[in-house]
Amino acid sequence: MEDDWVPVKFPENFDQMMEDMANSNEPRIGGCLLCNSPIRTVADLIPGSNVHNCEVGSSFQSEVTAQEQAAEHPPKAEMSQRCRRPRTRSNSRREC
Ligand SMILES: [Zn+2]
Secondary structure, three states: OOOOOOOOOOOOOHHHHHHHHHOOOOOOOOOOOOOOOOOOOHHHEOOOOOOEOOHHHHHHHHHHHHHHHHHHOOOOOOOOOOOOOOOOOOOOOOOO
């Protein structure tokens, strides 16, 4: 008889979390691939991500965040220097 076991409290969005983890290749609860430490609870994760909140995980996450931001806001492509041609043809206009 094991009547003294403590029921595990799942967070309200546990289903969503499981779905996110199933759809993600990132480290899941159970172990950190970056530092080989066990991840026991979501409290061990960086808030808003599935990455272990450890030194390696933090730098990894900051890299991912930077890449995501770069993807959302790509650096301006080099503007090809176009010659501005006057609409009206003028003989004396200098061409590029
Ligand atoms: Zn870790």
